Amino acid sequence: MSYDTTWASNTPSDHPFCHTDPESGEWDPLDGELTEKLNTRSYVSLSRDRMGSPAPIPSADSNADPDVSLFDINMPGALTVAQVEALDLDHWLLFFRKNLVHMEDLVGWETMSMTEPQSIKGIIAELAAVLGPTIVQNSAVDLFG
Numbered sequence: 001m002s003y004d005t006t007w008a009s010n011t012p013s014d015h016p017f018c019h020t021d022p023e024s025g026e027w028d029p030l031d032g033e034l035t036e037k038l039n040t041r042s043y044v045s046l047s048r049d050r051m052g053s054p055a056p057i058p059s060a061d062s063n064a065d066p067d068v069s070l071f072d073i074n075m076p077g078a079l080t081v082a083q084v085e086a087l088d089l090d091h092w093l094l095f096f097r098k099n100l101v102h103m104e105d106l107v108g109w110e111t112m113s114m115t116e117p118q119s120i121k122g123i124i125a126e127l128a129a130v131l132g133p134t135i136v137q138n139s140a141v142d143l144f145g
Contacts, residue, residue: 021047069117070126079129081114087133089114089124093140100140 018027019034024047028034037044071081079087090104103109103124112121123143128136 021045023047066118069115069122070129071115075130077130079132081125084114084125084129087128087136089121089128089136092124092128092136095140095142096144103141 017030019030019038020026021028022043023045026047028046034044034046037046037049070078071084090109091102093100094103094106103121106120109121112119114121114125116122117126120143124141127141131139
C-alpha cells in the first residue's frame with residue numbers, strides 16, 4: 001500500500017492533513033517523513049521513533065484471558081446474559097458422533113453457569129450470544145467436528 005499526499009499539497013495551510021500518533025495522541029503532519037514510514041511499516045509512531053524505542057510486537061494472545069466471559073466485556077452486537085437466558089438453549093441441538101442430542105441431555109448441564117467461560121454451557125451461551133436467536137433456533141452445534 002502506498003500513501004500519496006500529492007493531492008494534499010493544494011490545500012490551505014490552515015487545514016493541513018494530519019495523522020494522529022497512536023501512542024502520544026499528538027497530531028503529526030502527513031508529510032514526507034510520515035508518508036515514507038507508512039509506506040514501509042505497518043505501525044508508525046513518530047513519538048516512539050523520536051525516543052528511539054522499537055515498535056511494540058503484538059502478542060497473539062495479549063488480550064486472551066480464559067477466565068473472562070464474553071458477557072463480562074460487553075461486546076458490541078452480542079446478546080446479554082438476560083437475552084441468552086431467554087433463548088431455549090436446553091433444546092439447542094448438539095451434533096455428536098453422528099447423532100443429534102439436546103444440550104439438556106449433557107451431564108451437569110443444569111448445574112453449569114452460562115457465565116463460566118470454561119464450561120460447556122458457558123461456551124454454548126457465548127456462541128448463542130454472537131450468533132443470535134434465529135441461528136440458535138435453526139441450527140445444531142458441532143463442537144467436535
